Amino acid sequence: MMSLSGRRVRAVFTKEVREFRRNRSITAGMAIIPLVFSVQPLISIFALQPAASAPLAQEHVLLYMLGIPALVPSLIAAYSVVGERQQGTLEPVLTTPIRADELLLGKALATFLPAVAIAYAVYGLFLLAVELFAADGVASALIRPSDLIAQLLFTPLLAGWSIWLAIVISTRSSDVRVAQQFATLASLPTVALTTLIALNVIPPSPRLAVTAAVVLILLNVLGWKTAAKAFDREILITNTRS
Numbered sequence: 001m002m003s004l005s006g007r008r009v010r011a012v013f014t015k016e017v018r019e020f021r022r023n024r025s026i027t028a029g030m031a032i033i034p035l036v037f038s039v040q041p042l043i044s045i046f047a048l049q050p051a052a053s054a055p056l057a058q059e060h061v062l063l064y065m066l067g068i069p070a071l072v073p074s075l076i077a078a079y080s081v082v083g084e085r086q087q088g089t090l091e092p093v094l095t096t097p098i099r100a101d102e103l104l105l106g107k108a109l110a111t112f113l114p115a116v117a118i119a120y121a122v123y124g125l126f127l128l129a130v131e132l133f134a135a136d137g138v139a140s141a142l143i144r145p146s147d148l149i150a151q152l153l154f155t156p157l158l159a160g161w162s163i164w165l166a167i168v169i170s171t172r173s174s175d176v177r178v179a180q181q182f183a184t185l186a187s188l189p190t191v192a193l194t195t196l197i198a199l200n201v202i203p204p205s206p207r208l209a210v211t212a213a214v215v216l217i218l219l220n221v222l223g224w225k226t227a228a229k230a231f232d233r234e235i236l237i238t239n240t241r242s
Helices: 006-022 024-046 050-056 061-077 082-087 090-094 100-133 138-142 145-171 176-198 206-230 233-241
Strands: none
Touching (some): 061 145, 082 145, 082 176, 100 138, 100 145, 100 206
């Protein structure tokens, strides 16, 4: 099996990051979703009284924030292939010697790194705001080591899975908005699952965490391979010219 070319992956990564910076709709999406997931919960937390700390200690409310790495990357990654096709920049890339797995890995990394950075930054700011402005006892009830570890562990795993789903959808779409809508829908089951855990409908446990981590690692590997197989150069070039 041929090894990946780091030089080609880095070239795609650099190109994608420059494109994202110029695209206002992508930038807006990266900003709006974190706001949706953080502003309203913060307002609710600030309104809590100290007496609420006891029941909060039995819940895992902050796991709700895992919806950010599940949704933010899907909007960006959904643009990765179909966006280039619509702009007419995909065909020149497809005529180069770069392999499909190298091209898609570069595109995935260009989405993965900023999405994970945003998710961690928003989570950190969220915790800081809770620590500074929440009522006495509320912050200590909400901010627990187990939830912090879960956030650190599952943020990259959820982001990766979301990205590969969106890239597969992007390779089969002919319109950016349609691709983003389907990618968002495909990410909603993950958001629903993290929300159910945050609300204790599904009780969190070490076994559940380990199982979920293993499953997500396997899904990420499978997603990369599936995306590479779905990336048909001839079909993409034909659709670009049509």
